[in-house]
Amino acid sequence: MTQSESFELNGNLTVDDVPEVRRFVEKLHRRNSSAEDISRVAMATHELLENAVKFSTDGTASLRIEVGASQVTITTRNRARPNDLEELSELARDLTSALDPMLFYLEQMRRSPKRSGGLGLGRVAAEAEMKIELILDGDIVQIRAEAKLGPRPA
Amino acid sequence: MQQGQKQSTHLLATSTSRDGETMVLTCSGSAETEALESLNAVLNGLHQDVVSNSTRNVIADVRGLEFASSSCLKAFVTWLQRVQELDDSHRYQILFRSNPSHSWQRRSLGALAAFASGVVRIESEAQ
Numbered sequence: 001m002t003q004s005e006s007f008e009l010n011g012n013l014t015v016d017d018v019p020e021v022r023r024f025v026e027k028l029h030r031r032n033s034s035a036e037d038i039s040r041v042a043m044a045t046h047e048l049l050e051n052a053v054k055f056s057t058d059g060t061a062s063l064r065i066e067v068g069a070s071q072v073t074i075t076t077r078n079r080a081r082p083n084d085l086e087e088l089s090e091l092a093r094d095l096t097s098a099l100d101p102m103l104f105y106l107e108q109m110r111r112s113p114k115r116s117g118g119l120g121l122g123r124v125a126a127e128a129e130m131k132i133e134l135i136l137d138g139d140i141v142q143i144r145a146e147a148k149l150g151p152r153p154a
Numbered sequence: 155m156q157q158g159q160k161q162s163t164h165l166l167a168t169s170t171s172r173d174g175e176t177m178v179l180t181c182s183g184s185a186e187t188e189a190l191e192s193l194n195a196v197l198n199g200l201h202q203d204v205v206s207n208s209t210r211n212v213i214a215d216v217r218g219l220e221f222a223s224s225s226c227l228k229a230f231v232t233w234l235q236r237v238q239e240l241d242d243s244h245r246y247q248i249l250f251r252s253n254p255s256h257s258w259q260r261r262s263l264g265a266l267a268a269f270a271s272g273v274v275r276i277e278s279e280a281q
Contacts, residue, residue, distance in 0.1 A: 019165070019186050022221070039257040047224055050187065102265070109269045113232045119224040127261040 010062040022046040040128040047120035052076040074145045092134035101125040168196045176211045182218030185226035197233040217253035217281040234270040250276045
């Protein structure tokens with residue numbers, strides 16, 4: 001993938017497909033990105049797509065990755081049940097209002113053994129250092145995760 | 155070193171062994187979500203073994219682990235929380251041996267160490 005390309009995937013996907021997509025994304029980025037960036041983008045792709053697939057009500061999900069000169073945007077879309085949309089909205093609201101994504105992630109970890117929800121979104125925000133935005137349109141949920149590429153502050 | 159249990163799914167391989175007073179857990183391959191049940195079983199078994207033998211040190215060698223999904227990371231979180239909840243006389247220390255060439259490990263293990271400070275240490279060593 002060159003520094004202004006995009007990659008898009010739509011269709012019937014299962015959780016078993018997600019590792020294959022992650023590996024494909026790693027391979028695409030290998031030409032132009034640092035190992036650190038590849039690792040962040042691949043992990044975020046895995047977590048966001050796995051969520052989209054798991055919560056899809058019709059078995060379909062879509063993924064789009066856009067890579068610019070110094071920025072990457074990953075977008076997933078799927079249809080979801082009202083209860084899941086509500087939980088996701090609450091999670092996204094808490095995450096975007098958190099002062100420190102890492103502290104939010106650690107709090108998610110503390111609560112996780114007693115909750116059914118996963119750590120995926122918190123992990124993307126804290127470990128991959130991505131800004132997350134949730135857009136709802138009826139029963140369609142779109143997650144947009146954006147990050148700067150290049151050397152990270154120590 | 156005494157060999158313990160070995161488990162392997164399509165992508166994740168784990169083994170446990172005893173080296174003197176230390177239990178060693180080795181994970182390699184890829185901890186995809188489909189391996190969650192197997193990983194939970196390994197960590198539960200290890201925890202019970204360590205507690206019943208009053209072992210104070212565990213080495214978790216993940217140098218060969220290429221990736222872990224957040225579901226599998228949650229299995230480690232649950233394990234660490236169980237260790238934190240032990241009383242002082244049973245609580246044990248965990249040393250994660252990480253691989254610097256897998257950059258996800260620095261971030262994910264760093265988060266685990268922040269979560270369970272006082273229980274987890276990380277040692278970075280190329281394989």
